[in-house]
Ligand SMILES: Nc1ncnc2c1ncn2[C@@H]1O[C@H](COP(=O)(O)OP(=O)(O)OP(=O)(O)O)[C@@H](O)[C@H]1O
């Protein structure tokens with residue numbers, strides 16, 4: 001990231017440094033040449049001046065002057081005759097030995113006399129300038145030699161100035177470049193960073209606020225873009241979430257199959273309906289996954305016909321047999337694009353069960369009504385056929401007809417009562433009811449019947465026990481339980497009604513020493529028309545509705561009923577009423 005800025009900066013600095021170095025070399029070279037030229041000219045002029053002096057004065061007279069001049073000029077002055085023999089020498093001034101000096105002079109002596117002068121840069125250390133003197137330059141040569149130390153110093157200074165000034169320029173340029181790079185590159189870098197984050201799906205990324213000046217527009221639009229993306233993705237998330245929640249929590253099982261025939265989605269309801277683990281089922285061909293041939297066949301058909309279908313299926317799941325209303329439809333996208341199939345499973349087992357109960361109920365009611373009606377009709381016909389002339393038979397048959405019609409009456413009354421209790425708006429007359437009171441009242445109804453069977457009927461109730469409920473309905477519960485207890489207890493048995501309370505509840509109990517109920521029958525005795533042993537119970541004159549009425553009434557009181565029984569020893573029915581929370 002920052003490499004973009006560093007790279008830019010690096011190349012900028014490299015380019016500028018290269019330009020400055022080249023410039024430095026060029027300037028250095030130019031200055032050096034200029035200076036060398038100046039020195040050469042000066043030495044040439046000095047040598048020419050000495051030549052003029054030697055032309056006008058004999059050498060012997062100006063020896064001391066020459067020596068002084070040499071010292072003054074910081075130069076070595078050497079005078080040669082025409083044949084190159086040294087006639088005067090002002091002496092050593094540089095690190096160059098006399099031998100070398102002589103060799104250099106020999107090497108620069110002009111081969112022809114016509115040469116007027118020559119400037120020779122012999123070594124780096126000393127400059128030599130040779131000028132002929134005398135009329136038309138025939139008397140000899142003047143050689144001036146100067147060490148280049150001053151030139152070197154100047155050169156060094158020039159380089160020093162160049163390097164320091166160019167270095168300073170470089171520093172200034174780098175600083176400027178850095179500032180510009182920051183100003184322009186930083187926002188670009190930040191924006192790039194954010195763009196990368198956006199690409200990765202992190203829509204919360206933003207370019208930090210700052211003074212971006214020229215790049216501000218870029219930064220702002222990137223931030224705007226990020227904000228839009230974030231809003232869009234949030235909206236989409238919410239939508240997906242809603243859809244997901246809907247699919248997961250809808251009561252019906254949902255199965256999606258993609259265009260290749262692979263299971264693409266199953267919701268929670270489907271999983272629990274068919275006990276299928278999504279990890280086993282997803283992304284596999286539906287025929288391998290679905291355990292029921294009927295479903296597979298339905299999907300096959302939809303694939304072939306491309307039409308929606310509805311079926312009723314009875315499927316076995318585990319040990320249960322369930323009923324489903326199955327609706328399958330092809331999913332066709334825009335432009336008739338085949339996307340797959342959706343199948344909805346509506347579990348109607350409960351509905352089926354209720355339907356069955358209703359059917360059973362109607363059958364039971366008709367059956368129960370038929371017996372007394374047939375009996376009444378039969379005896380009435382017999383009487384009409386002449387039996388009524390027989391006084392004894394007449395009385396006997398009429399007694400039977402009365403009994404049967406009473407039975408018919410209780411049946412109808414109980415049915416009416418039951419249907420009333422089952423009505424939705426069934427209301428109880430809530431009040432505080434003294435338990436002992438209703439227990440005594442209920443027991444009183446059966447005293448005679450108990451006495452006839454020589455059954456000891458006892459009521460044991462704490463005098464102040466209070467139950468919140470409907471007095472008449474509570475009594476009805478007790479009457480039903482007591483009727484059963486006395487009906488299903490043989491002679492000389494015992495029936496006890498008692499009551500009590502704990503911290504959470506008030507309980508009522510009807511205990512007998514009767515025939516008892518088999519364990520497997522207990523859950524069924526509360527069903528309508530259910531009697532344990534129809535043939536045996538028929539004698540009791542029961543209809544099988546008593547306990548179902550009891551159960552409904554107890555539930556209307558928000559209570560519950562429990563049964564403990566042992567065949568041949570007796571039965572205990574206990575009713576629990578929750579105490580209102582204080
Ligand atoms: N105390 C009991 N001892 C033994 N069996 C009982 C007792 N109470 C009920 N049962 C059994 O439960 C069955 C259902 O009782 P329920 O009171 O609903 O019907 P019923 O007594 O036969 O008829 P009714 O509608 O006249 O009460 C009875 O037929 C009987 O077999």
Ligand SMILES: [Mg+2]
Nearest residue numbers: 484542546547
């Ligand atoms: Mg009964």
